[in-house]
Amino acid sequence: MIFRWFERLVDPFVDGSDEMPPQTLAAFYAHYLRPIAPILAALLALGLAVALIEVLLFDFLSTLIDWTQAAASPEAFFDEHAGALAAMAVTALLLRPLFNALHDLLVHQAIEPGLTARMLWQQHRYVLQQSLSFFQNDFAGRIATRILQTAPALRESAVQIVDAIWYILVYVSLAGLLFVQANGWLLMPLLLWVxxxxxxxxxxxxxxxxxxxAASESRSKLGGRVVDGYSNALTLKLFAHTEREQAYAREAIAEFRDDTRRMTRTVTTMDVAMTVHSGLLIVGTPALALWLWxxxxxxxxDIALATGLVIRIVNMSDWILWTVTGIFENxxxxxxxxRAISQPRQVTDRADAMPxxxxRGEIRFDDIRFHYGRRGGVIEGLSLSVRAGERIGLVGPSGAGKTTLGNLLLRLHDLEGGRILIDGQDIAAVTQQSLRRQIGVVTQDSSLLHRSIRDNLLYGRPDADDAAIAEALRRAQADGFVHALVDGxxxxxxxxxxxxxGVKLxxxxxxxxxxxxxxxxxxPILLLDEATSALDSEIEAAIQASLDELMHGKTVIAIAHRLSTIARLDRLVVLQQGRIVEAGTHAELLEAGGLYARLWNRQVGGFMPTATE
Known part of the structure; x- marks a missing residue:
């Protein structure tokens, strides 16, 4: 089928370069349009053919008028010009529809779906591998809006440039040649108009x-604010600040309205100026043609040719005006x-990175330093060795660097100094994917994907069968409520x-x-960051046995503010202001009477901390 042939011309999911897209506009366009250069060249050729046919039809109209005036009789006219009339009929009825059909097939079957999907795929794939900081520093809604808008805008502006600009250039050039052929003076109004x-x-x-x-930026800002509000609907309702949220969105809507008004004022002024200017051509060319006649x-x-062509050119100029408006809006x-797409990745694999x-799962933090780009210390010269199979707990007040240490082990950020080794391998020299496959993580904020329970579980092991899934749910004390779930x-x-x-749970x-x-x-390595913080005491007690079973034979780093959940681990490491201040077993640290003992006594005794602690 002809549609399918054209639809297969652009493969959206072809493997492409994973390098950062260019940061200059022209290079950005070239980066995505270069693979479809043959299709764009075909569009140029078809534009030339269609323009040639239309100008030839106008020229034939001029010739036809002259033939009818010179004909001795209708019979003689048809006898003399039957071949030319048949040729023009074939051109109008067959060639013109054929070239237009080929043009539409390339645009609507190949470029529109194929190029748009390819750009969306490549841009999403690149942005998805950005560092955690990239997503933390912007609205998720604004990032998504920019990606979803950029692909169709680039495609549309590219097609418009090829279609409209090339077409008008060819059309005006051919019209100029016909004017010169008739009389050189007819070219003057056209040149002045151009x-x-x-x-x-x-x-x-x-x-x-x-x-x-500016209007596009404010539109992205508006999208980010709206999505942010929708994503946090529960918070908005709990704090009863509907009016405050409305004002927050209203500010962005007003900014978008004002930026759009400034843009449309420019469009209207340009439209009026162009219309007045085109009127001069419509009056000037026929007047000159009449004077020459x-x-x-x-x-x-020649009068009919000149008048018909300038009216056609003026009509096209109005089309070009709106096309140019659309081009620059896109x-x-x-x-x-x-701004969102062409950003360097902060965490990347080395060219020679190996899996x-x-x-064994041995971990060593070797004099590591990390500050989130700030001058003040978060992790300062920390060294820690975790033996294979050892279970350690990280303890300390909020802001001590416990979660940061876990994020650095996962290489969600790159170190500013020092190194982290797993079984003697520097994690900066291995691939991020292979590193994270070797570490199981349960965080305090266990957000789930808006998919099925099964899909969420298969993120742990994609090839798991239903029996393995059922066993994991049973060990996690989750089988009872899962089987009773029904969605909307x-x-x-x-x-x-x-x-x-996972808001429904x-x-x-x-x-x-x-x-x-x-x-x-x-x-083989487990990172538990407040893994049971959302569980009530009864469920926590039931699941602790499963966690103990899970931790058996594995290297474990557990972070918890509720110290009772980690008191039984092999060793506890106490952090304060990014440094290790104590280490030992639960009993040893209580006997030492240091920071850990004070934290423990607070939780057991339930008293308020003093101002100095």
């Missing part, structure tokens, strides 16, 4: 580009999208969807699903 048209574009286009970019310098057909959108081989579309059990970030249910996922993963 000069004035270019001057008006030079005046208005830079303003339009700047104001379109009165002097016997052109024929009646360019503004692309320029805005580049991590974690056979009637899906049940493992097929029930959990809502955005309670905190304890989300945590048990997260633990089941790690049970399935069965990684």
């Amino acid at each position: 000069a004035g048209y270019l001057l008006l574009l030079r005046v208005f286009v830079p303003r339009l580009e700047a104001r379109s970019a 009165s002097r016997g310098l052109v024929s009646t057909g 360019i503004g959108t692309v320029h805005d999208g580049m 991590l081989r974690a056979e 579309e009637g899906r049940r059990g493992l097929d029930a969807h959990v809502g955005e970030r 309670s905190g304890g249910q989300r945590q048990r699903i997260a633990i089941a996922r790690v049970l399935l993963k069965n990684a």
